[in-house]
Amino acid sequence: MSTLVGPERVRGSQGRPLLRPWLPRKVAPYVFVLPFVAIFVAFSVYPMLFTLRLSFTDWRGSGAARWVGWDNYTYLLGNDMFWGSLANSAVLWLMIVPVQVVLGLLVAVLLNNAKIRMRSFYRIAFLVPFVTPLVAVAQIWVVVFDQEFGAVNGLLNLVGLPDVGWLTTSEWAKPTLALLFLWKTTGFIVIILLSGLQSIDASVYEAASIDGASRTRQLWSITVPLVRRTVMFSVVLQTLAVFQMFAEPFVVTDGGPYNSTTTAGLHLYENITRGDLGTGAANSFLLVVVVMGLSLLFVRFLRTED
Amino acid sequence: MTTTHAASPAGTRSARTRATATRPPGQSSRGLPAAVGSQAFLLLLALAFLAPVVWALVSAFKPATQIISDPLGLDLTALTLENYRRMFADVPIGQGFLNTAVVLVTKGAITLFCAPLAAYAFAKYRFPGRDLLFGTVLITLMLPTIVLIIPLLLEMKALGWVNTYQALVLPGAVDAFAIFWMRQVIADVPDELLDAARVDGCGEFGIFTRIVLPVIRPALAGLAVLTVMNIYNDFVWPVVAASSERMATLQVVLSTLAQNITGNRVGADYATVTGELLAAASIALVPLLIVFIALQRHFINGILAGSVKG
Amino acid sequence: MHKGVLMHPIRTTRTAAAVAAGALTLAVTLTACGPAITSGETDAAGTAAPADRLQAPTEESPQGEITIWDRSGDLFNVFEAVIDDFNEVYPDVTVHHEAVDIDAKLQNTLITGADVPDGVFLDDAKVAGISDYLWDLTDVLAPYTDDIAPQKIDVNSTDGAIYGVPFDLDPGLLFYNEKALTDAGIDATGIETYDDLLAAARAYQEAVPGSKPIHLEQSPFLGQLQLEMYASQLGTALADENGELRLDSDEYRQVLGWLDTVNQEGLGTRAEYLSPSDVGALESGDQVFYPWAIWFSFAPEQQLTKTSGDWRAMPLPAWEDGGARSGAMGGSSFVLPKDGENSDLAWLFYEFLMFHEDGYSAVWGENDTYPNGLATSIPAYVPAADPAKPLFGPVEGLGGQDLWTTAVKAGAQIPGGAPAPTWWTGAVDYLGTNVQRMYDGDMTPDEVIEQSTADIQTNLVDRQ
Missing domain, CATH: 3.40.190.10 (Periplasmic binding protein-like II)
Structure with a gap:
């Protein structure tokens, strides 16, 4: 790293007396965050506070709003659809995140092995779904998972299994949606996990091999603990994504069948399209609380001892 | 439910068996069969990941009605450019490309300038208000963006920005994730390096441009590609912010087509619109795919650099 | 040696929680964001005031520009083709015809009131939901009301006012x-x-x-x-x-x-x-x-x-x-938002499209998009739906049946x-x-x- 930038070069081109006065160290961070803060406050914080305030009103988009206190919140907390949407997201989380971590880790470990050929090809292949426009993906899914004509059931029939109503039964719609999400985002998680793997020093394995540890043992006692924080990062990231998931069920199932794929994100969107902006806003802040609680939980659970 | 139960144990089992083949500095006694197994596993998985996209690319050349009635069949003699012809006639996809390009360049530049700079301040300086500001960033990361759309639109109206490039570019120009990620990356740049430069008389901004940026360049490349992909594929905000056809980005064009299928299929031209949509999606995907393949080394190395060894 | 991706996960998340609590207090006191809030009940909805009733333009040859929204697809092309016929009657009205994701955009556009189109193609089932933003068309439709299928009038009416120009009847x-x-x-x-x-x-x-x-x-x-x-x-x-x-x-x-x-x-x-x-x-x-x-x-x-x-x-x-x-x-109608700039001119367009023979014949009759005519609905305007004068021809998929009749x-x-x-x-x-x-x-x-x-x-x- 020291070869990248030598202090001499720095001094050579940038005179010492020139910079110090006009950007003191105490002021510098404020200057650095300023461009970001300007945009952030104007287009994130302001609308967020607006929304927070909206959540205590019955505003429907026109005219004056009426302050309703915690009404929207208590309505949601006593509403089956709201809890149902959270439950749907929780089940989807269970279907997605553990599978994604295991599968992602497996693929990352394989891709981290120099002996595997065509690694560039695999990296691209796993990331192609990630870059495919979602609106096209929705159409693909509807056709591929059709009960009678879809490719998936065609394959099942080949091995003697019966047709499955992938998108038309409430038992299977969630797994199908989970599969779409896995398909679309696992490539990204693989890359993140790969980054964790690559930061492990090869010498650790050499030491372990000399000590006679089997490779399976090495995986579980060396690799997994060392990538724990990377795994945690992925888990938190995907928890946010799963609970906010809106576009996928919106374009593929529209929440059906039987609202079994009405995710937390889709449910709040439905409030908004119904014109019930206050309830939609309240719903989203309840979601923030849920997601924050979960994040804290995972962080604690997966934290390394240090 | 069933997939989880079925897949997790299976996945775990194969993780154990496959892993035997994959230790980097291996003295492989039974390496060969396991390596073949790993290779086969990766190949199958990669094909499963590619198949749906290949299906879409190929189907765009099939007659529209066949896409629905015979999704898996492929009649080579019937291949046609009709979907593309209709799509070009029906939707302003050229204008869409143009608008997307404008947004991509400006919004991308803002993100790539502001995010690392602010992240540098978050990671390497202690200053009053830092934790409050960063905490706010985390909250916005947890807030579903969909709920901000109406407040943002009202803001655009107040600013007189509806149907302008500003409206497409500025909201979300520095997304919370970019700050979050860049902060991790810069935090891992050794403090000694920065202090050494400071001792040598380098100014605060100079440290950023001359020390930090070069060190995190791979991660910046990663951020660049991720940002490009996100901007290119974003459709929720552009659909509402650009209500005029003149301002429609590529994804807005796509979702206008898709609306006829997914919103309500009460249209008479379900099949033809599906054909047009697949054609439009193919056209949208191909440039991104080419850029992605060309830059994949940078991209992947960039993300790999996301956690610098300390 | 492995510095993780999350720096201080616990602390940052806690900070976030503290910020959330702070923001709550702030937002409640910050009256600058958001709509005006009243303590009392919102206005009781009465019947539409006459000011909300659209009036047709009175000039001989009105002029101006209108923007109208339609779903993309075949129907868009059909309407597009009628614009020329309309301009023969009203040469000074320029029609900007846009294919738009209406479900995603209309509500937001109406709430913000920015760049609102003059006319929008909309499912009947969605008209009542946004009637607050729409012109009451009772007066302009008056000459035709008796000749429109009653179901279409009813479905477009709320509190005694009509909010949509009926397009098709879908028996x-x-x-x-x-x-x-x-x-x-x-x-x-x-x-x-x-x-x-x-x-x-x-x-x-x-x-x-x-x-x-x-x-x-x-x-x-x-x-x-x-x-x-x-x-x-x-x-x-x-x-x-x-x-x-x-x-x-x-x-x-x-x-x-x-x-x-x-x-x-x-x-x-x-x-x-x-x-x-x-x-x-x-x-x-x-x-x-x-x-x-x-x-x-x-x-x-x-x-x-x-x-x-x-x-x-x-x-x-x-x-x-x-x-x-x-x-x-099902069925659709055309609605005219009050915030449109030239709603009265948009009315002229829809009047021509639906109630003039040249208009409805161009929609349902033979055209470039449907060589045999548009056989997926019939006009809601009864004089246009004349059994003796079919607009679209026999349907081959139905064995050449006279579906019109x-x-x-x-x-x-x-x-x-x-x-x-x-x-x-x-x-x-x-x-x-x-x-x-x-x-x-x-x-x-x-x-x-x-x-x-x-x-x-x-x-x-x-x-x-």
Whole structure:
């Protein structure tokens, strides 16, 4: 790293007396965050506070709003659809995140092995779904998972299994949606996990091999603990994504069948399209609380001892 | 439910068996069969990941009605450019490309300038208000963006920005994730390096441009590609912010087509619109795919650099 | 040695929680964001003030620019082609015609009031929901009101005001596979009531074992739309003109009971409208009766390649002898937002399109997009829907049947309706979904009615 930038070069081109006065160290961070803060406050914080305030009103988009206190919140907390949407997201989380971590880790470990050929090809292949426009993906899914004509059931029939109503039964719609999400985002998680793997020093394995540890043992006692924080990062990231998931069920199932794929994100969107902006806003802040609680939980659970 | 139960144990089992083949500095006694197994596993998985996209690319050349009635069949003699012809006639996809390009360049530049700079301040300086500001960033990361759309639109109206490039570019120009990620990356740049430069008389901004940026360049490349992909594929905000056809980005064009299928299929031209949509999606995907393949080394190395060894 | 990706996860998340609490206090005190808040009740909704009533322009040759929104697709091209004809009459009105994702954009555009279009193509079921933002068209429509299908006037009316220029009438028809039925020795033309239809379906199933002759819709949205078609035949709808729920009625009990019978006896093919599964059952002769709106005619014309030409359409069976032989299913209208710049000019465009012979002939008659005419709906304007003067030609997919006459005659039988309530689409989560549960065998018709009524009342009606 020291070869990248030598202090001499720095001094050579940038005179010492020139910079110090006009950007003191105490002021510098404020200057650095300023461009970001300007945009952030104007287009994130302001609308967020607006929304927070909206959540205590019955505003429907026109005219004056009426302050309703915690009404929207208590309505949601006593509403089956709201809890149902959270439950749907929780089940989807269970279907997605553990599978994604295991599968992602497996693929990352394989891709981290120099002996595997065509690694560039695999990296691209796993990331192609990630870059495919979602609106096209929705159409693909509807056709591929059709009960009678879809490719998936065609394959099942080949091995003697019966047709499955992938998108038309409430038992299977969630797994199908989970599969779409896995398909679309696992490539990204693989890359993140790969980054964790690559930061492990090869010498650790050499030491372990000399000590006679089997490779399976090495995986579980060396690799997994060392990538724990990377795994945690992925888990938190995907928890946010799963609970906010809106576009996928919106374009593929529209929440059906039987609202079994009405995710937390889709449910709040439905409030908004119904014109019930206050309830939609309240719903989203309840979601923030849920997601924050979960994040804290995972962080604690997966934290390394240090 | 069933997939989880079925897949997790299976996945775990194969993780154990496959892993035997994959230790980097291996003295492989039974390496060969396991390596073949790993290779086969990766190949199958990669094909499963590619198949749906290949299906879409190929189907765009099939007659529209066949896409629905015979999704898996492929009649080579019937291949046609009709979907593309209709799509070009029906939707302003050229204008869409143009608008997307404008947004991509400006919004991308803002993100790539502001995010690392602010992240540098978050990671390497202690200053009053830092934790409050960063905490706010985390909250916005947890807030579903969909709920901000109406407040943002009202803001655009107040600013007189509806149907302008500003409206497409500025909201979300520095997304919370970019700050979050860049902060991790810069935090891992050794403090000694920065202090050494400071001792040598380098100014605060100079440290950023001359020390930090070069060190995190791979991660910046990663951020660049991720940002490009996100901007290119974003459709929720552009659909509402650009209500005029003149301002429609590529994804807005796509979702206008898709609306006829997914919103309500009460249209008479379900099949033809599906054909047009697949054609439009193919056209949208191909440039991104080419850029992605060309830059994949940078991209992947960039993300790999996301956690610098300390 | 491995510095993780998260720096101080616990602390940062805690900070976030603290910030959240702070922001709450801030937002509550920060009155700058958001709409004005009143402490009292919002204004009681009265009848539209005259100021909300659109008036036609009075100039000889009005001039200006209008922007109108349509869904992309074939219909867009049809309307596009009419603009030239319109400009021959009104040369000084420039029409900007845009293909737009209306569902995603309209609500937001109306709320913000920025760059609002002058006219929008909209599903009838969605008109009432946004009527606050729309012109009351009572005065401009007055010369035509008596000549418009009553169901279309009703569905576009709220509190005595009309908010949409009726576009199409979508009579429900019974589509049937004549060839398959004849081969099985069944004469469908004798079907007059839903009991007859049941009997014919049983007979067909006997002749063709394994077949499931009657379509049962699996999409909750379309299923609810179809349910409203059956209800419309009986002169009822989900809500009355005051927005009161009237699901708990003999009419709905009769319709749901009949659907339940079809399902229980194994006589129904459950599939989503024209999904691959649905198409497969239609093509194989397993599904031969399709009670649906006229727009199903597109399927045999374009999508059912194997059985194209085998299909026919007839009026729906009646719920009792002598009852109405059709009900409305779907349909669209044109709405004119008050914030549009030249709403009065947009009215001229729609007036020309719908009520002038040159306009409606160009829409439904032969045109570049539909060489044979637009055979998926009929005009809501009665003088245009003249049995003696067909606008679209015989439909080949229906064996060259004169669909125009069949549809126009059926359309004339549709009883008046009621305005679609603002929450109609939201009700799909309850009613549409519960109908599917009934098909699953998990609910009886009475349970569907009871449960849906309770849910819609608390979650939709009471929260307006």
